[in-house]
Amino acid sequence: MNGQKRLRDYFVNIGRLETGKYNSITDVEGVTVGHVTLSNKEMQTGVTAILPHQGNLFKEKLIASSHVINGFGKTMGTIQINELGTLETPIILTNTLSIGTAADALIEYMLELNPEIGLTTGTVNPIICECNDMLLNDVRARFVKKEHIFQAISNASPVFKEGTVGAGTGMLCYSLKGGIGTSSRMMQMEHGTYTMGVLVLSNFGILSDLMINGKPIGKELRDAILTSRQEEKDKGSIIIIAATDLPVSERQLNRIIKRSVTGLSRTGSIITTGSGEVVIGFSTATKIPHEKTSHCLSFSMIHEEDMDLAFRAIGEATEEAVLNSLVTATHVVGRDGNERPAFKDLIEEFNISLT
């Protein structure tokens, strides 16, 4: 979708379901993604914004759910998502020590759009997710400023880059360069055709665990390149954002997003202790009005027997999104000369077949 060489361009197809048009989270109607990339020597970080729909999210909330795969992380806003089952702001991804700035900026953005917040109606619940890019980025410097959040939001578009970009600028994956990746799947049901889109911010894993479609590529690669470097004890994290237009209840959505771990596991993750692995999911099928209505809300949800297709879709899309983040990332030299190679360079250098 974005001019980059992606996993399928290496002839690897994950799973059995069809992808959406762009094989991207933005295949879900209304979803857009924007990046701000801050890359210069010891500054290797950035911001990625996901806009769940193009209207006023605060006034027309979406059914949402969160799931913590591993909680060594600082993601903000999940308490309210869990309680109310709704999302009312864009989702911001950035580095761990910039969450305060990002929250403050997102609050400001929401206040401007909604002059009644804090005056005639209550407050707003900003969703900030993070991974720690301290190996390549001088995370203590907190390079991310409020304007970067505004900019990422205003950059949002159905077409966006993957890899070393936005919040993914300084992230690692399986000891290589990681970052942003995305993928999608179509779900054909009796009552309609739906889309499941996943975007990941990958920042986890050690090389020897990497598997591509079941193939232990990581082990091969480690044997090839470890004459010079010792294997790193990378820990890291992953943020998984799942979007769908499937009509689901909060409970159903929670069941679906939990299954992202199947795809994650199939890339080789053992979900290490030092990682914040958090999933945020939303459905665009129903809009929940902020203002109290005088009548009951009515909405649709799929029968529980329809769920398996959604489970398969999110597993496949997560697996492919992680691998897309890996194959699209570029070589980065950052803080203190720390670096991580690009998987795509190694593929070429060592003439590795991914299939």
Next chain:
Amino acid sequence: MNGQKRLRDYFVNIGRLETGKYNSITDVEGVTVGHVTLSNKEMQTGVTAILPHQGNLFKEKLIASSHVINGFGKTMGTIQINELGTLETPIILTNTLSIGTAADALIEYMLELNPEIGLTTGTVNPIICECNDMLLNDVRARFVKKEHIFQAISNASPVFKEGTVGAGTGMLCYSLKGGIGTSSRMMQMEHGTYTMGVLVLSNFGILSDLMINGKPIGKELRDAILTSRQEEKDKGSIIIIAATDLPVSERQLNRIIKRSVTGLSRTGSIITTGSGEVVIGFSTATKIPHEKTSHCLSFSMIHEEDMDLAFRAIGEATEEAVLNSLVTATHVVGRDGNERPAFKDLIEEFNISLT
């Protein structure tokens, strides 16, 4: 409703909302309750069955939720309620060591009603709740047999007894005799009038903690009667069943049933460690078909701003149901001559005013 002297007959009114017609869980249309009482010397136990609606529950499930206030208990069936958000069997209450028998009986009952279970469709999730009546009952003898469960189900009726009856036969409350109690509240909303009904199986607390509508009756009473007896270290449990016809999602229902703890606390409970305190709630507003549908399910739920009334209703109804279990219970002498006085006898003997 049942010829017994209840809390309101002592001129105590809990809260500010109106009760339903019977001030009972059965004010929720379709709900019925049946008891089997086994009372003879060291046998002081029984079974109480709650039928959530009068149709085939397996085929037309209800939206349901469970909440564990304290988990030192053996309630069965909540894993599936939490995952699927539905109830597909009656709810059986009995003593702790009879849960196996009760589960087996309820499975048998469901198999007979639904010949396709285990043949052409999956299995069934029996809901069994329990408290420990070992002080008054020889719980090791496991007096409850399968026919008692069948009988309790077939005894189910909109009108039923409270106090020393059914599963409540051998239970205690605030060091006095406890057992079954019920209460209900009406909820007037813009879009309709709804009912919240609560039934409790009370079996917890020490006398000096008992409060009635804020009045420290327990402390007074302890001072009056403790010349002869030392205060017991009762632990016990409580099972709270909440029924409503309010249209709610599983998440909303969960929020509502969690608030039962406000009423429980106001009777004086500190929620001791050795207690199984579990709430099961269901809504009769929507029936979820067992069989897969070719279309999406559509249903109604209230706006989140309507929730406060439901929160108030369940708190009030729980508080009153506990106190009803206390004032209706009768004096029991059971195992090894262990006994618990009836609160109503003490009220008379010591000329206590509850208001």
Next chain:
Amino acid sequence: MNGQKRLRDYFVNIGRLETGKYNSITDVEGVTVGHVTLSNKEMQTGVTAILPHQGNLFKEKLIASSHVINGFGKTMGTIQINELGTLETPIILTNTLSIGTAADALIEYMLELNPEIGLTTGTVNPIICECNDMLLNDVRARFVKKEHIFQAISNASPVFKEGTVGAGTGMLCYSLKGGIGTSSRMMQMEHGTYTMGVLVLSNFGILSDLMINGKPIGKELRDAILTSRQEEKDKGSIIIIAATDLPVSERQLNRIIKRSVTGLSRTGSIITTGSGEVVIGFSTATKIPHEKTSHCLSFSMIHEEDMDLAFRAIGEATEEAVLNSLVTATHVVGRDGNERPAFKDLIEEFNISLT
């Protein structure tokens, strides 16, 4: 402890356990509390910092736990507390829209104290709790700046004010002025004497629900003063911080802090929908080293049978802390002339007896 007239000065004693020396969270050895109060016309807000011990918290973490009573709130940092069971920063309380600023400031504070964060060791998990003070405070103006957080931390002391102070400056309670309150209880066990301390930031409830030690003071008061004003639909929230020196595991601590709801309920709360009600607890009994040890950690925990005393202690201390926040608060006129009366002024004006 602080020259203010507190609940016990009105001859109201909650519960049966002895209080600590100051009847304050700071009765737990090592705990200190600091405020910054921002009060001027439409600016009615502030910051309160709780320091769990006086050493380097990042290097010597405390066993901690969080519990969400109601999740319509934006408290940050609980995901990691739940996963790792430890606390590694002071706890900051402020208004809802200042959480980003507070998080950023707390991160900065931790970075300065620990130059290895983000360089040779991982990141840090800031704990920020909030309530919404928008009625009295122009919350949109976000008056809280980073220096206020630093100042609140450096103001921390064993003796501190309650009521209209720090994060409590603009908060409400039962339609009156609320804010900061504290209380403590001593726990005599066979193996030692321990302390349970609670600090609350109260911001919830409607007047007619207020109960003081079981007495329906709120209803009386409403009848007295409502000739002129209509009852407000206050929603609000409460933050409850619990400190103890009891040796407990994370699981045990979680069981304890859940019981704070019993005390909260006894002041009259129905836990309304629009409130963020969150409890954070920590135990000072064991320090968990940040750096990996070559041996196993060894620690102590109480037998589960000892828990009831802790359950009683936290219930009593929470109830009294809420009421202390109420009786110490002073009359505030804030944003747009909005005001909330001081309970203590009404007590005098209407000659109300709290006993």
Next chain:
Amino acid sequence: MNGQKRLRDYFVNIGRLETGKYNSITDVEGVTVGHVTLSNKEMQTGVTAILPHQGNLFKEKLIASSHVINGFGKTMGTIQINELGTLETPIILTNTLSIGTAADALIEYMLELNPEIGLTTGTVNPIICECNDMLLNDVRARFVKKEHIFQAISNASPVFKEGTVGAGTGMLCYSLKGGIGTSSRMMQMEHGTYTMGVLVLSNFGILSDLMINGKPIGKELRDAILTSRQEEKDKGSIIIIAATDLPVSERQLNRIIKRSVTGLSRTGSIITTGSGEVVIGFSTATKIPHEKTSHCLSFSMIHEEDMDLAFRAIGEATEEAVLNSLVTATHVVGRDGNERPAFKDLIEEFNISLT
């Protein structure tokens, strides 16, 4: 260990850690496993008992934890495990509709061993796990009787069979015959060498999803054999029992057992909707006395940085246990002539290489 041809006999080694002596859950000192197999025409079911240690479990409890991967299941006893963090009975596995009988039998067994239960001390929390074997077994007939549970317990031994045995008699796996499987891993830490053992009752998956060490064997096999049969829509479940001698807190154990899903996913599971997938874990490192002690309990736990090895161990052991259940199972013809082929027969028939 048991004379059966296991995965490693097909030259497939999962992961990188060493196995224990028997590559079995019983490599954890003190753990034993016993089966009762009921196999005759339409009766294809049974019981498997896991004894966590050889002393009196009720008096010397083990630290334990449970985790629900998917909750369409009827596992009993997890509420109390979650609340108290301890296990006090053997674990019984059987078919879904026999849980009542199994619970009743396990209660009876515990009552006999502990005459004080229900007299001078409280009750007991039986742990019963189940999968649905209705395809091969006439599950409605409930062939399992109380004596079968007693027998399975008394059959417990360090050496036991896998595959079509005990509770696994009628279970399926990836559309083939499944059942009982086990595996173990050694964990070398600075402070000692520990063992992680896993036992599974497999009953899930469709053939085309099956992967063996990353190889899509299921897809190949389906293409080979599906001339005659259409692919089944198997749903099913998995029960995962994890035993370790690692000193861990309840929270740490919970983190560990959650990682079993990585191994499960790598065999190809998408965790379908209609499955009860539940993990029960226990650590034999610390015994918690039933009776109240006058002093605090002291125990050891690993530093959080040691966890990754345990995460890797449980993932590998779970993956291999599932595959062991598959390769050891034998062809069964059961209810109504329904049958499931043995994977080992197909391997031979189609000359499939697993490596």
